[in-house]
Amino acid sequence: MTTRTPLRPLARILLARQQGESPDAIERENLRLRHEAVRDRARGRAEFRLLVLAFGFLVIFGTIGARMGVLAATEPVEPIASARGAEIVAQRADITDRNGRILATNMSTHALYAHPKDMVDPARVAAELAGIFPELDAAKLARHFTDGRSFMWVRKVLSPEQMQKVHEIGDPGLLFGPREVRLYPNGTLAAHVLGGASFGVEGVHSAEVIGTAGIEKAMDARLRDPAQGGKPLQLSIDLSIQATIEEVLAAGIVMMNAKAGAAILMDVHTGEILSLASLPTFDPNDRPNPILPKDAEPGDSPLFNRAVQGVYELGSTFKIFAVAQAMELGLMGPATLVDANAPMKWGKYRIKEFQGKNYGPLLSVTDVIVKSSNVGTASIALMIGPLRQQAFLKSLGFFEPTPVELVEAPGAKPLIPKKWPEIVTITTSYGHGMSASPLHLAAAYAAIANGGVLLKPTLLKVNGPVSGTRVMSEKVARASISMLREVVTHGTASLAEVKGYLVAGKTGTADKPKKTGGYYQDKVINTFASMFPANDPKYVLIVTLDEPVETSGPEPRRTAGWTSVPVSAEITRRIAPLLGLRPQVEPSALNAITTASSE
Amino acid sequence: MRPVIYVFSFLAVIALGFWAYRENYATQAGLRDVTALQQEIGRLREALAIQRAEWAYLNRPDRLRELAALNFDRLGLLPMEPAQFGLPDSVAYPPPTILPPIDVPTELSGTIGENDL
Secondary structure, eight states: OOOOOOSSOHHHHHHHHHHTOOHHHHHHHHHHHHHHHHHHHHHHHHHHHHHHHHHHHHHHHHHHHHHHHHHHHSOOOOOOOSOOOSOOOOSSOOEEOTTSOEEEEEEEEEEEEEOGGGOSOHHHHHHHHHHHOTTSOHHHHHHHHHSSOSOEEEEEEEOHHHHHHHHHHOOTTEEEEEEEEEEOTTTTTTHHHHOEEEEEEEOSSOEEEEEEEHHHHHTHHHHHOGGGTTOOEEBSOOHHHHHHHHHHHHHHHHHTTOSEEEEEEEETTTOBEEEEEEESOOOGGGOOOOOOOTTOOGGGSTTOOHHHHOOEEOGGGGHHHHHHHHHHTTSOOTTOEEEOOSSEEETTEEEOOGGGOOOOSEEEHHHHHHHTOHHHHHHHHHHHOHHHHHHHHHHTTTTSOOOOSOTTGGGOOOBOOSSOOHHHHHHHHTTOSOEEOHHHHHHHHHHHHTTSEEOOOBSBOOOSOOOOEEOSOHHHHHHHHHHHHHHHHHSTTGGGOOTTTOOEEEEEEEEEEOTTSSEEEEEEEEEEEEEEOTTSOOEEEEEEEESOOBOSSSSOBOSGGGTHHHHHHHHHHHHHHHTTOOOOOOOOOGGGOOOGGGO | OHHHHHHHHHHHHHHHHHHHHHHHHHHHHHHHHHHHHHHHHHHHHHHHHHHHHHHHHHTOHHHHHHHHHHTHHHHOOOOOOGGGOOOGGGSOOOOOOOOOOOOSOOOOOOOOOTTTO
């Protein structure tokens, strides 16, 4: 620090006074000098600050400029702020049975495509490819490879072995695209439920997998929904039971010389379909596309789902609905006698019994069901009347397609007569004149079995209670079940008895209608609708055989009691243990015991 | 005093810059690891799906039925039947356990109270 000069140095003041000068001039001079020094210092500091500021600006703008230059000159890269979630899901959700066993899943594989312009030796590639894939034609491939196209699909799906062989050809013009294919590990099992899947929009890097039939198509949106996170779709089908039913039904078709068959097992308290079988069947992994002859029925295709699409006259299985309605309306009880004097004349029509029998003149309502009397049922139906009959059948769901989750279901509309004169009332009461699918019948029988509540049949596993609409009182349902039980104990379905499982049910035999009108004499559809155990029904089983004939006797038998019923009994015997049902001793009827005091 | 503060603040800025630089690179390395791990998870899930499919394929009812028939000699497996349900009263009681004989005499002593009589 410089020494501070005093403003009025004494020596100079004294000298100035001696010489007669003003000492104030000295003070001003010193003050001026001092101010100049202060000013110089301040300027120096300000200059330095400006310099620092300029340098700072230079650095900052230089950095920004450099960064902008770098950004402009480099490839843009998306900045990663955080890691992605760990959701890596397959394109399409799996389908499992009710116990979580896989019915449909995905498998990653590859598609083969070609860039012919990159090929080194198209002729050799074509020859070698034809060697690997027998369905390809070498000459045709070679022609396609050399006609100037730059892209060509060779095969949609390759197995790993085939892919390795294609690698070994070693041509740069052959390329692989990743693919997910739908795999049905159980083969033909539950094929009609699952339907099938194929590719939608196809690209080199991926391809859409879309459902083509069955539940794959009906639930396509759910299966492809990314929000579900690949959560498997759980069906109500039970794999073991489905396998058993298909096995027994296939054997039954062979034994009964039938053309085809269908079976439905339904839980009566939830409406869940535990098994839905239709034979003949197909392999959904390799869904066929059969070309049928012109005069063929749709049922001749293996793709036809008889249980849902097979709209047939269901025969005498309908009789219980007329009886149940009559009891519901309070017109009669199980012991009421009705007119059953065959043949019944109605206008120009004659209503006959099976083989021209006559069970009349009077028959109790229970015996109408047990003996399967057409005339008795007709009398009951006439008491009910057409309007009420229609309303009741409608409430049981017979006028609408079944609401089950299959894409085929909405198309399978029941065939309802356009007009409903009294003769239709009569024929409908014993299951002729109107047609419905076995699934309709299963839902309606389940309504009787569970005490009178119609539930929506479903193929999806139900968690928790379900609600339905009440179609008859519990008392009427109970009475109907005991009538159906008597059909098995001493009626037309005596072969249905499975010891310990108290089967109750009703047979139905309907002649097949000709395309040209009228009915075939020797072609029938036999149905057996059953429920078990009768004291507390848990399951409904419908078995339908198409054109069966039982030939063990002296003459061929075509009634349900000889064809569908034994098949149904064998199915019940096999599946009841799988359902966890123990055989039980039949409880004796309550009214068999009367206390002495009440007499 | 002020120069000291300046020096320390400069050092602090350098230290923080160094720390931020390291953190940046550690984060980037972490993200790369996570991506690699997710790719591995994806591969493993794919493998798992294949194995599940194979398990389902090997356990398809048709095949099990054929295997049961082929190995009937050894396994004797038959379809389940109603008669196979057992009843609780057909299960035998366990045999009575025979207590070891008392060879060594043991002295027992006690008092009998008035209430026991």
